[in-house]
Amino acid sequence: xxNFRDPSLSVMEPNVLSxxxxxxxxxxxxxxxxxxxxxxxxIGLNGILGPSRPNPQKLSPYECGVTPIxxxxxxxxxxxxxxxxxxxxxxxxxxxxxxxxxxxxHSGGMMIFNLIEMLLFVGILFVGYYYVWKRGAFxxx
Amino acid sequence: xxxxxxxxxxxxxxxxxxxxxxxxLVIGLGETSPAGRRFLPLGTILGLVAAGxxxxxSSRGIPNMPDVTPARFFGQGMLxxxxxxxxxxxxxxxxxxxxxxxxxxxxEKRINNGEFYALLLFATCGAMLMALANDLINVFVGxxxxxxxxxxxxxxSRRELRSEEAAVKYFLLGAFASAFFVFGxxxxxxxxxxxxxxxxxxxxxxxxxxxxxxSEALQNSARSGMPLMSSPLFVTGIALIxxxxxxxxxxxxxxxxxxxVYEGAPTPVTAFMSAGAKLxxxxxxxxLSHAFLASDGAEPYRLVxxxxxxxxxxxxxxxxxxxxxxxxxLACSSIAHAGYLLVGILASSHGSASLYATQSxxxxxxxxxxxxxxxxxxxxxxGRNGGDYLDIRDYAGLAKKQPLAxxxxxxxxxxxxxxxxxxxxxxxxxxxxxxxxxxxxxxAVIGLVISAIGLFYYLNLIMQMYLREPHLEFEExxxxxxxxxxxxAAILTIILGVAPNLLVSPSPAGEMNAPPPxxxxxxxxxxxxxxxxxxxxxxxxxx
Numbered sequence: 001x002x003n004f005r006d007p008s009l010s011v012m013e014p015n016v017l018s019x020x021x022x023x024x025x026x027x028x029x030x031x032x033x034x035x036x037x038x039x040x041x042x043i044g045l046n047g048i049l050g051p052s053r054p055n056p057q058k059l060s061p062y063e064c065g066v067t068p069i070x071x072x073x074x075x076x077x078x079x080x081x082x083x084x085x086x087x088x089x090x091x092x093x094x095x096x097x098x099x100x101x102x103x104x105x106h107s108g109g110m111m112i113f114n115l116i117e118m119l120l121f122v123g124i125l126f127v128g129y130y131y132v133w134k135r136g137a138f139x140x141x
Numbered sequence: 142x143x144x145x146x147x148x149x150x151x152x153x154x155x156x157x158x159x160x161x162x163x164x165x166l167v168i169g170l171g172e173t174s175p176a177g178r179r180f181l182p183l184g185t186i187l188g189l190v191a192a193g194x195x196x197x198x199s200s201r202g203i204p205n206m207p208d209v210t211p212a213r214f215f216g217q218g219m220l221x222x223x224x225x226x227x228x229x230x231x232x233x234x235x236x237x238x239x240x241x242x243x244x245x246x247x248x249e250k251r252i253n254n255g256e257f258y259a260l261l262l263f264a265t266c267g268a269m270l271m272a273l274a275n276d277l278i279n280v281f282v283g284x285x286x287x288x289x290x291x292x293x294x295x296x297x298s299r300r301e302l303r304s305e306e307a308a309v310k311y312f313l314l315g316a317f318a319s320a321f322f323v324f325g326x327x328x329x330x331x332x333x334x335x336x337x338x339x340x341x342x343x344x345x346x347x348x349x350x351x352x353x354x355x356s357e358a359l360q361n362s363a364r365s366g367m368p369l370m371s372s373p374l375f376v377t378g379i380a381l382i383x384x385x386x387x388x389x390x391x392x393x394x395x396x397x398x399x400x401x402v403y404e405g406a407p408t409p410v411t412a413f414m415s416a417g418a419k420l421x422x423x424x425x426x427x428x429l430s431h432a433f434l435a436s437d438g439a440e441p442y443r444l445v446x447x448x449x450x451x452x453x454x455x456x457x458x459x460x461x462x463x464x465x466x467x468x469x470x471l472a473c474s475s476i477a478h479a480g481y482l483l484v485g486i487l488a489s490s491h492g493s494a495s496l497y498a499t500q501s502x503x504x505x506x507x508x509x510x511x512x513x514x515x516x517x518x519x520x521x522x523x524g525r526n527g528g529d530y531l532d533i534r535d536y537a538g539l540a541k542k543q544p545l546a547x548x549x550x551x552x553x554x555x556x557x558x559x560x561x562x563x564x565x566x567x568x569x570x571x572x573x574x575x576x577x578x579x580x581x582x583x584x585a586v587i588g589l590v591i592s593a594i595g596l597f598y599y600l601n602l603i604m605q606m607y608l609r610e611p612h613l614e615f616e617e618x619x620x621x622x623x624x625x626x627x628x629x630a631a632i633l634t635i636i637l638g639v640a641p642n643l644l645v646s647p648s649p650a651g652e653m654n655a656p657p658p659x660x661x662x663x664x665x666x667x668x669x670x671x672x673x674x675x676x677x678x679x680x681x682x683x684x
Contacts, residue, residue, distance in 0.1 A: 134170045
């Protein structure tokens with residue numbers, strides 16, 4: 001058996017891969033390939049296995065329930081804007097919680113403190129939530 | 142952990158204001174009874190007074206921290222010193238006067254909602270944070286809290302087209318200004334970071350947008366022969382930041398929104414905006430100028446400030462002369478006053494007069510807050526039926542119909558014009574003295590000449606009130622809180638004008654040629670903020 005750890009063999013290794021900078025991008029590459037493969041597989045399987053009964057509605061591009069072609073100045077109820085706005089506000093707040101939850105385990109001695117900080121944050125959010133509720137923003141009619 | 146508690150104590154003023162804002166918001170939801178509505182402004186004023194006292198106490202000293210001067214907190218991102226404390230107290234005063242003058246006006250327009258007071262408190266909190274920030278990013282956070290609240294407040298009278306127009310204009314332009322500010326911060330982060338590789342700064346784990354770090358990088362890079370001020374990245378960053386702050390302070394050429402927005406916004410909001418937004422912006426300007434203190438290469442920065450100051454003073458005063466609407470006139474005059482303040486900021490970037498100039502800026506901001514809010518309060522005081530008397534000709538003969546209102550407005554206008562014995566006179570005196578001491582004689586001369594031109598429109602209004610025959614009856618003025626706020630502001634203006642040394646003493650006018658009162662800078666590199674205890678909050682402390 002040849003000894004693969006032999007230093008003389010290291011010359012044979014491709015120079016590119018030993019470069020640590022490029023090495024660190026390999027996971028990104030793998031991720032990209034996996035994403036493309038998954039998407040291709042899902043769409044391909046759908047085409048092969050799924051029943052195909054097209055009608056004009058199904059064939060038109062999906063635009064969140066709005067007619068894709070036509071006047072852009074169509075009117076629709078202002079309630080949607082309110083809901084969308086509130087969704088964005090509270091959605092972004094949730095995004096802030098996610099990194100906190102991931103790093104919380106590493107807080108060491110600051111565990112209680114970090115918990116209090118997040119509780120304060122949620123408390124402030126709650127004031128906003130209470131305000132929006134009382135102001136009647138959640139009432140559809 | 143302990144550091145954090147000390148930090149929370151240091152910024153307890155703005156925190157308290159924010160909590161008050163939330164409380165007022167929630168209480169304002171339920172209360173529709175007249176008694177409840179009266180409670181909101183009263184509670185707001187009491188909360189602001191408490192926050193002011195809290196700030197005064199916390200700016201006097203941080204427990205268990207006797208030696209750290211001035212104290213930095215939250216990863217060096219915030220600081221508490223007498224300059225910041227002064228700004229916070231002035232802001233509380235401005236907001237309290239606004240809350241005092243607003244209720245009757247809002248009631249008539251049927252917009253007396255709790256949100257007004259909550260937003261007022263949030264805006265105050267944002268401006269206070271700007272004053273205590275030691276990092277461009279924290280300045281930005283404060284700036285946004287202030288701006289977003291003001292955008293809403295401008296459009297608060299939502300049944301009026303003018304108010305909506307003001308809100309949209311202010312929002313669109315303000316959003317751009319904020320973007321300029323952030324982009325500038327990003328470029329400075331990059332430039333200081335690159336410089337850091339070459340010169341290795343003393344402090345570690347501190348952001349490159351920290352004012353201390355910027356100052357240190359400016360110094361060290363100049364010493365090592367690669368001055369930061371010759372880096373295009375850095376210069377562009379500073380220029381963008383000046384644009385962003387200049388918009389908030391309504392400096393020429395970023396002033397064009399001011400007359401429209403000030404005219405369209407509800408009058409109490411205009412009053413607060415003219416003081417609050419400027420206080421925040423000038424606090425940041427002051428910190429930025431202090432960062433340039435110790436370095437030699439600040440000439441381009443000073444040239445920019447010089448030009449902006451001269452243009453702002455000139456354009457503001459010339460615009461104000463042509464206005465027939467009193468709110469627009471006061472808006473243009475507030476542009477001019479931003480120019481005078483910029484003279485002080487310019488002087489404060491010179492080591493030879495930095496402390497004196499800083500004190501003069503602080504004094505002028507307090508005086509300006511009082512006299513400007515006083516003038517707006519008189520406008521609210523006289524109005525009725527949901528409207529104000531806005532045409533300058535409406536004020537003809539006011540002295541015969543409402544002598545007290547005319548007198549109050551006259552005091553405020555004289556102070557704005559800079560005539561003794563009012564606070565405005567000493568404010569201008571200190572500012573121009575600071576400019577002369579720092580060697581910026583040319584801008585001081587320009588400022589004096591232009592402020593003499595500015596006399597015209599203030600005296601014109603006073604003449605209308607006293608020498609013309611009245612053609613309006615001024616029946617049933619609103620009075621109420623607006624009257625009290627106006628009189629209080631006028632009295633304080635006079636007190637500050639008679640005894641300016643009561644609060645501040647940027648060395649009395651008699652010692653024109655005396656050396657600056659205290660040694661300006663500490664020798665430790667990277668520490669160029671003013672010494673604790675040597676600044677205005679208490680007269681003659683540590684002298």
